[in-house]
Amino acid sequence: MLKRWMNQFIFSCKDVSFQVCNRASLGLLTRFRLFLHSLVCGPCRNYIVQIEQLDSSMKDLISSRQNSLEQTNLDELTKRIINKHGN
Amino acid sequence: MATDNFSSPDFILRLKKKEMEAVSQLVEKYNPVLYRGAMAQLKEPVSAEEVLADTWEAFFAAIDRFEGKSHIRTFLFGILYNKIRERRRHNARFIDLENPDPIIDMQFANDGHWANQPMDPERFVGASQDLEAVENCLEALAEKQKQAFYLQEVEGESREEICKILEVTSTNLGVLIYRAKNQLRICLEAKAVGL
Numbered sequence: 521m522l523k524r525w526m527n528q529f530i531f532s533c534k535d536v537s538f539q540v541c542n543r544a545s546l547g548l549l550t551r552f553r554l555f556l557h558s559l560v561c562g563p564c565r566n567y568i569v570q571i572e573q574l575d576s577s578m579k580d581l582i583s584s585r586q587n588s589l590e591q592t593n594l595d596e597l598t599k600r601i602i603n604k605h606g607n
Numbered sequence: 608m609a610t611d612n613f614s615s616p617d618f619i620l621r622l623k624k625k626e627m628e629a630v631s632q633l634v635e636k637y638n639p640v641l642y643r644g645a646m647a648q649l650k651e652p653v654s655a656e657e658v659l660a661d662t663w664e665a666f667f668a669a670i671d672r673f674e675g676k677s678h679i680r681t682f683l684f685g686i687l688y689n690k691i692r693e694r695r696r697h698n699a700r701f702i703d704l705e706n707p708d709p710i711i712d713m714q715f716a717n718d719g720h721w722a723n724q725p726m727d728p729e730r731f732v733g734a735s736q737d738l739e740a741v742e743n744c745l746e747a748l749a750e751k752q753k754q755a756f757y758l759q760e761v762e763g764e765s766r767e768e769i770c771k772i773l774e775v776t777s778t779n780l781g782v783l784i785y786r787a788k789n790q791l792r793i794c795l796e797a798k799a800v801g802l
Contacts, residue, residue: 532719541785544759545766545777563721569728570792573735575760578791581738581745582647582761597656598638605634605667606627 531557536564540571613637613679622670634663637680640762641687647757648691648750658694662687677771684764684772688754695750711789726796734799744794752787755780 531539536557539550546554558565612618613633621629641662645655665686673682716722725731734740745753754773758764764772770780 533721534715534719538785541788542781563724566728567725570725570731573732577735577741578760581741598634601663602631602634606630607625
């Protein structure tokens with residue numbers, strides 16, 4: 521019975537993969553269950569690091585795109601929109 | 608006078624009257640944010656500018672019907688993403704959120720354990736730091752996955768706001784983010800193998 525309870529309480533790798541991607545919205549108990557699983561599962565620890573690397577790369581990618589924008593063009597566009605819609 | 612509360616009834620009333628000062632405050636505050644959002648999706652400055660102009664056009668046409676039930680930022684992003692969707696409808700792919708994604712499902716055995724174990728992060732990091740590779744993988748995602756990912760990871764919007772903007776339930780948002788991250792991960796692993 522204890523074994524069955526443990527099997528239900530500890531996440532499967534597939535559950536972990538889903539929860540890690542939505543970590544910001546997790547409650548304490550779910551975080552604890554994730555932690556327990558990651559203690560005993562090397563592949564899931566690798567997966568968690570991969571997802572963290574992915575998040576960080578995405579932020580670098582978007583900021584590199586933003587840095588390449590011509591600020592003057594945006595300022596001109598902003599002025600055009602204000603003049604068009606304001607009385 | 609600058610305002611921080613763009614959703615106050617007083618400010619909305621001034622917008623409905625198209626008061627220059629209110630319009631100017633709102634556009635100056637949100638135009639750069641919307642432009643970033645449009646660029647993240649479209650990549651082309653000209654397309655982003657066109658979508659932005661259409662977004663403001665639609666916003667000021669609809670402002671009389673805006674009741675202030677959601678934040679004005681949510682309203683604006685909702686219009687922006689509708690305009691982007693309209694623009695890309697011809698090549699947008701349908702995302703079936705009800706059924707499992709076969710590519711992701713292949714990663715797992717029937718008992719829920721890994722069938723294809725994630726690669727060692729030290730090998731993965733090479734591909735994930737190659738921004739060109741990340742960009743190529745990102746382009747392969749479905750439109751709504753990209754939008755959900757951008758709003759959550761880059762703009763830092765709350766889940767509640769993202770659900771309103773993309774018109775999805777919280778559960779579906781979780782699935783969108785999960786699939787987006789895993790498809791990117793699988794794509795980058797494949798690139799890492801080729802490095």
